[in-house]
Amino acid sequence: MTFRKNLVSFLCLVLFFNLTECNQNINHPGHLKPFGSSGPFLQLEEVTSLPTKIFFENYVQPKQAVVMRNFVNQFPAFKSWKDEYLYSKASDNDDYKILVETQKKESRDQDTLKLSLTEFLDNYKSRSIYMVNEVPPYLKKDVLLPQPLQCGQAPTVLEETIMWFSSGGTSSVVHTDDYENILCVFDGTKELVLVDYFKHKRIADSIIDEYKGSYSSMDVDKVDYKLFPDIENLEYYRVNVSAGDCLYIPFKWIHQVRSYGRNLAINFWFNYEKIFGNTLFPEECSNNKLDLSKTLDKFTYSASKNDFYSNFKTFIMRQVNLGSRQLNDWISLILGEREFTIEEKQYIEDLLGEA
C-alpha cells in the first residue's frame, strides 16, 4: 500500500509534474504539517458526571466520543502517584517487570525493554523511554473504575487497564483500537486528534493502510497530502485531556495522541459486545455517582480470549450493535430455517451471551 502510494507520487514527480492532478494537494494548508493541524474542526461534548446507563445509551451505542472533565481527581492515584510513592511500592515488587518502549515518537517496529518499575523511575527523565503496561497488581488499589463503568453489569465489560507513563514529548502513530476506550489522565496533558470512523469510513480506511496493526504509515509530524490525497476532506476533533480528565474514544475511531509534561494516564479498554442483549441497565444506573470503594483490585478482568468462538462472537455482535445485521438473521443463517433442538438453542445462546 505504502509502496503503491510512493510509486504514484514518484511518477507524478518524474513524468507528469506539470499536471495539476498531481499537485493540487500540496497547496493545502495542512500539507507537511502535523496530523490534524488544519481543520475543519468539530467540537466534542463535555460532561462533569456520567452515570452508566446514560453513557452506554447516549455515547457507546451511537459511537460518539465525549470529554469527561474532573473524573479521576478523587482516585487515590491522582494524589499519590508521585515518583517517591511509586518507587516505594515498586521496590517491594522488583521482580514484576513492565514493558517499556524506547522511542517517544511511536514506531511499531521499535525495540522494547522489560524493566522493573524502579529501573524505569531511575531513567525515565533522562532517557527516551515510555512505560506501556497493564497497571501493576500492586498499584491496582489506587485506581477506581471510572464512574460510567461502575453500575450494573458494566464492570464485566472491562478487558485491560493500560498505564502510560513518560516524562512527556511522546507522539503516537495515527491508529484505531479494537476496543472501546476510556482514556484518563492523572498527570500532564494529552492532546488528541480524533476522526469519526463511521462518518468517514472510506477515507478512514484509506488512511489506515497498515491493516495488520490498524495504523497508518503516515508521518504524524509531516503529513504528505500527495500520499494521502483524500484527507483534505476529513473533519477533526482536537482536544486536550488534562490531569483529572477522561475521554471516551469509540472503537474504530481514528486517533493520534501527543503528551506534554510528566505524563501518567490509564486507558480502560472495554468490550461492549460482552453485555449485548443485557444492555437494559436498571434504573439506578441512570444516576449512579462515583463509588470510592470500587478499586481495580476488587475486579478480575483480562483481555478476551483470542480463540475462534470469541472472535466470531465479537464479529457478529459488532454487526448487530452497528445495526447492519439483526441477531435473528444470524441465528437463522447459522441454524437454517428448520426448528433447532434445545441443545443447539442452548449452545447458540451461550455462544452469543444471550442466555
Ligand SMILES: *[C@@H]1O[C@H](CO)[C@@H](O)[C@H](O)[C@H]1NC(C)=O
Ligand atoms: C494542548 O496543550 C498544548 C500544551 O500546553 C498546547 O500546545 C496545545 O495548543 C493545546 N491544544 C489544544 C487543542 O488546546
